[in-house]
Amino acid sequence: MSENNKEKILVSACLLGVNCKYNGENNASNEIDEFLKDYEVIPICPEIMGGLPTPRCCAEIIGDKVITKDGDDVTKQYIKGAEECLFLAKKYNVKKALLKLKSPSCGYGQVYDGSFSNTLIRKNGVTAELFQKNNIEIVTIK
Numbered sequence: 001m002s003e004n005n006k007e008k009i010l011v012s013a014c015l016l017g018v019n020c021k022y023n024g025e026n027n028a029s030n031e032i033d034e035f036l037k038d039y040e041v042i043p044i045c046p047e048i049m050g051g052l053p054t055p056r057c058c059a060e061i062i063g064d065k066v067i068t069k070d071g072d073d074v075t076k077q078y079i080k081g082a083e084e085c086l087f088l089a090k091k092y093n094v095k096k097a098l099l100k101l102k103s104p105s106c107g108y109g110q111v112y113d114g115s116f117s118n119t120l121i122r123k124n125g126v127t128a129e130l131f132q133k134n135n136i137e138i139v140t141i142k
Contacts (some may be wrong), residue, residue, distance in 0.1 A: 013043040024055035029039040050081025064116030082127040
């Protein structure tokens with residue numbers, strides 16, 4: 001199948017080996033290579049697309065806000081990044097996204113609770129929630 005005929009998928013850039021995590025590292029996974037072979041991949045990093053630097057202070061969702069461990073409210077940047085990712089999805093008619101688990105942006109089904117104690121709660125990250133509301137299928141790989 002030619003590249004142009006492949007289904008497009010948005011993928012958390014950190015999963016592809018891009019050093020865009022809060023700590024300047026990545027979450028590269030060899031497991032996704034096989035999964036992605038039949039897709040045209042469009043890398044995304046909502047945090048960077050929302051204007052946050054790398055590295056940056058880690059953040060978690062507390063209620064309806066995204067707060068860094070230092071106490072800064074970065075909700076606006078997370079929302080902007082999510083909206084930019086949705087813009088790409090709509091522009092390129094992407095109906096599926098492979099997102100990083102547990103992230104305050106990309107987490108699907110579970111995110112950290114805001115206590116910075118590695119405690120998970122049932123909730124979506126900002127981008128995952130926006131994608132779900134706009135009928136973009138979210139897939140995850142452990």
